[in-house]
Amino acid sequence: LDRHLVGGVYREWTSSKIKSFLNEKDRLDVIINQARSATKMSKRVLILGDFNLDTMRYNDRSYSRKNLLQILGDGMKDASLDYATTEATWKSYGKFNGEHRISCLDHVYFAGLDCNVEVLKDTTTDHRPVLAKILVPSGKTGTRSIERRNFKAIQLQELEDALQKWPWTTIYSIEDVDTVHQFLLDGITEALNEVAPIKTIKVKTGRSLYLASDTLELMRKRDRASGSEYRRIRNQVSSLVKRDQICTNMGELRKSPNDPKVLWRLANEAIGKSSVNGISTMDNAETATAVNKFYIDKVIKLRHGLPSLKPPPSSWPKSSAPFSFSFASAGKIAKVVKAMRATEALGVDGIPVSVLKKGIEVLAGPISHLVNRSLASGTGKGKSAADPASYRPVCILPALSKILETVVKTDFEIHLAKTEALPNTQFGFRRGRSTTTALATAHAKWLKAEQRGKVVGVLGFDLSAAFDTVDQLQLLPKLKKLGIEGMQLEWFKSYLSGGSQRVVWNGAESDFLNVKYGVRQGSILGPILYLVLVADVTSCVGIGDEENSSYADDFFLWAVGDSLEEVGLLLETKADAFSKYAGGNGLVLNAAKTQFMIGGKAKKKDTSAFTIRVGGVELHPSDEIEFLGVKFDSDFTTAPHNAYVVKAAKQRAALISRLAVHIPRGKYLRQLARGLMVGKLSYAAAVVTTPRFDKNKEPDAAHRAVQVAINDVARSIAGCRRRDHIRIEDLLRIAKIPSLNEITVMAVAVETWKCFHSNDGGCGARNPIGDLVFPTPKRPTRSTTSVACPLRGGTDTFASHAVSVWNNFESLRSARTLAAARDVARTIGRSTPI
Structure with missing residues (x-):
């Protein structure tokens, strides 16, 4: 456990009748100060034990130790420690008039660690054992071999010369989309083999700190010293090591002066920030497979609980018009590619955007032909199950897919504006709109109602993995309502079906798994298609522009009235309609995470006992509500x-x-x-x-x-x-x-x-x-x-x-x-x- 610090805690439970709150707070302050000292001493810290504070009651206003729990939570956050959420760790076993009470009294806090926490079932006491598994890096430096192309070294003129050797005129006589796509990939790959051939290189698996000769000499003196002399030299060594640390980092920064990734990597290493939490295996291939399976299974489980409801009828859209794709000229393609960020992230085809940008003078025509053949044939760019390059990954799209989707998105947005399909209260993924405009609009409307002396009730809904649970069976009819038919509708159907994904973890690749549901979150078209799916929400639920605000899958609605009872009835009616709407559109509403707050002229003494029912769950109004990461109180x-x-x-x-x-x-x-x-x-x-x-x-x-x-x-x-x-x-x-x-x-x-x-x-x-x-x-x-x-x-x-x-x-x-x-x-x- 080199450079890891592990601490155990037992905070004595004391009845408030015997010891004062102040005494308990003082002891809690000692624990928090020790935690701060720990994170200053070490980059990797694990603190665990019996804190005798129930984290399951964090939002319970009746909990007598809520203030102490708040102090502990804030203190640990200030010390840069994360709390590992677990199930209940304590059970009363019928001590309370035969009732079994449960609590989460045993906590695990960590910093700079991959930490996976499990509560074990077997126990001989009322506390269940808590097992915290942490991944301990070896700390050893070494090398491993990888194969890669040096895309940064590619010169524009050299790439253009290499591309011009390919018989591009042949592509214009090919009509099959898959064949056009493969011909294009072959030509680009052939050029890359000339200007940036795949090479096997060795990279370091760890990072060693350069120590100067005077630092090493002083270390030897320190090891021979004792007493006060040892402490004096030890402090000098610490200063020199810090100096050498900065010099080492400065050397790396000078090698890549304009690469912010290097700077942020060094910063993460300095504070001990490691990879994703909760992965309990060290094998990269196993991890890639497990993560990929998790993503697929998660959506299937969510949709399994959906009620079999039909989408409710609506008067949406206001108008309809025929839709057609515009011709993608070479100039249009060149403009799209030049506007793209020159990233070197690789999709499954192994071609980054930076290569297309450098070779666009040669490639604009061939890519234009691929896009036009795709739009004319009503299919995406290839469906061969044997060819990995034809699949669309979730997050890192092939560069050619980005170009195709950008062309379609431009035409689609013009059509949406013409038909006024998107509600005025939808702020997500729309040009000129932002989280700021969404927040400002909702805030102003709440305050206007309050200034009129009204009671205002606000509901915030949580949709679980909304982008991932979308079913084309719900989306395609809405596209048809907008006037998208024939070959254009077939193209969207092709785009939404037959997807697959894989996960790459530290270079190890999982197998491809089929993706039945969802709009690709890393895609260009995915977000705008999701907006179309939920564009009829106001019509179906029966709410106006003055009563809702949404940003992508964050949806808030509110009711304004003269009394609590009136507002409560309105909210329950709207919430029930929204719940049915969500289920009918393949969206999973997490009723347990629905937010509810009462503001305006309502008095707090009246709201404390007030409740409404949403999705079968009884909701009490909270003192605050969070919308797009901003918390508002009941005074707005x-x-x-x-x-x-x-x-x-x-x-x-x-x-x-x-x-x-x-x-x-x-x-x-x-x-x-x-x-x-x-x-x-x-x-x-x-x-x-x-x-x-x-x-x-x-x-x-x-x-x-x-x-x-x-x-x-x-x-x-x-x-x-x-x-x-x-x-x-x-x-x-x-x-x-x-x-x-x-x-x-x-x-x-x-x-x-x-x-x-x-x-x-x-x-x-x-x-x-x-x-x-x-x-x-x-x-x-x-x-x-x-x-x-x-x-x-x-x-x-x-x-x-x-x-x-x-x-x-x-x-x-x-x-x-x-x-x-x-x-x-x-x-x-x-x-x-x-």
Whole structure:
């Protein structure tokens, strides 16, 4: 167990009648502080034992030790430890008037480990044994042989010359899609064999740290020393090892100065982050097979429990029109390929996008012929069961598939806009829409209802593996309703059927398994096809645009009324309709994970005993609800989310401080900090954080706490400490990272500009939040026109902040392009107070 730290815990159970809560909290603080020390000492930590706190009652407001459990959970998260969820570990065996009570009192926490936890059945006490299996890497360095092509070394002119040797004119006389596809692959492969032949190379299986000669010499002195002399030299050795660690990492970064993957790999190694948790085998081939089988079996099990319901009738779509594929010219194909990211990820055909981009001048015509033959024949690119290159994997698509699907998606999106098929409240996978617009729209509508003195009940539904359980039998009739018929419908039928997948795990490949259900999550067309499947939800369930919001498979609906009883009845009716709708469309509703909250004028004393039934499960209203990763409370504020962000910011600041020991400060550490800290704070910043334009206005406590964490990150990047007393403005400028207020102001400004210029709300209207902020029926001739706030003054929401930014900054109103708006937003953000 080299460099692993394992700790055992027993937290004494004490009745609250004997010992005070404060004493119990003090003892809990000791455990948490020891956990923090453990994660600082070692990258791989396992802490387990009897904590006498029931994690099964984490959301139970009646649990007398809920506060202690919350403190423990937050403390372990702050220490970068993950909790391994298990079944019950304690059973009362009839001690409570013959009842068998169960609890989860024995916990396992881990960091930097592959940890698989199992509760054993056999026991001689009321506590069942808990077995934690961890994978211990050998730590030895060695080499292994792999076969690969060096795609990075390919020169554009050399590839074009090699491709031109293939008789491409022959392809235009071939009509069979499979033959065209194989001819194209053969030509590209022949060229690759010339410019980037497959070579067998040896790669290291482990990573060794380079230690300088002075470090090794001092180590020998340390080993000979004793007492205080040993401790003195030991500390010197630790400093030199850290120096050598940074030098080793710097050497790797210099070899690949523009490859962020190398930087993030080094960061993960430094903090002990390893591979996926819960895999209990060291054999890569076995793991690949097990994971692949798990994905297939999971969907079959989910669909097995679906009721045999027919999709409910609906008036969707509003209109229908004939659909046809447009001709894919060579120029169109070249444009599609040039817009694709030059990744070297390999699909089953072994050809990355980067090769197609470099050879597009030669390949545009042949690929155009493949695409047109596929669309004309009503089939995908090949169905041969003997040819692995003809299969469509779930996550990493063959590059040629991406091109074909992009061409189809462009035509399909134009048709969806023409028929107004997608509901205005669907925000996922649509150009110009984002999680921010979805959150801002729902938030504003809840607050408007609250300001009218109404009771607002909100339900959030959890659909299990929604993309994976889709059945073409439910999807194809909806495509037909949109006017897709004949050869075009046959093409979609071919696309949705006959798929297979395999898993590659550390180079080991599983066998292919048939995929009967689902739209490919890694595909180009999959998400938009899922949106079509659920496009009739509002019509079938009987809800309007003011009563729901969805982002892909996240679906929220709400009811507004004058009393709890009225709202409860409305919610139960809508929930029952949605449950039937989901089952009739092959979607698995997880009723146990349905969220329910009551807000508005309802009093908490009245809601505490209030319940509704959803899918046979009785639901009590909770104090908060989470939508797209943002938590709202019953007053419809984002206070719970902001509290979470404070904890996350502190954790990331501590993590970046740890990384500073392994990663060179300055450019490289800043790049990690922007990804870990700025990226986290930027998510939904326009919705959850209040922008400040007046330096005399003090930020709230959460804002201040997050800014303190940002300041600590800046110190880690700059290599200074608090006692250096550097002004915060200067510190952030040196570190080149933004303040929280700058992040927020920029986000609000950009989203506001996008709202004003949006035109995807149907018939060219603005999207829902744009229509709320700018409610003019017709666009003004000048975008410099100011607007009125749609909500009462003082309301802390994106809509009110957007109005403030729009009215106060003429430069933003005058921006004509998104790029110009971003430049203006950056200038505005930098001019605001910290």
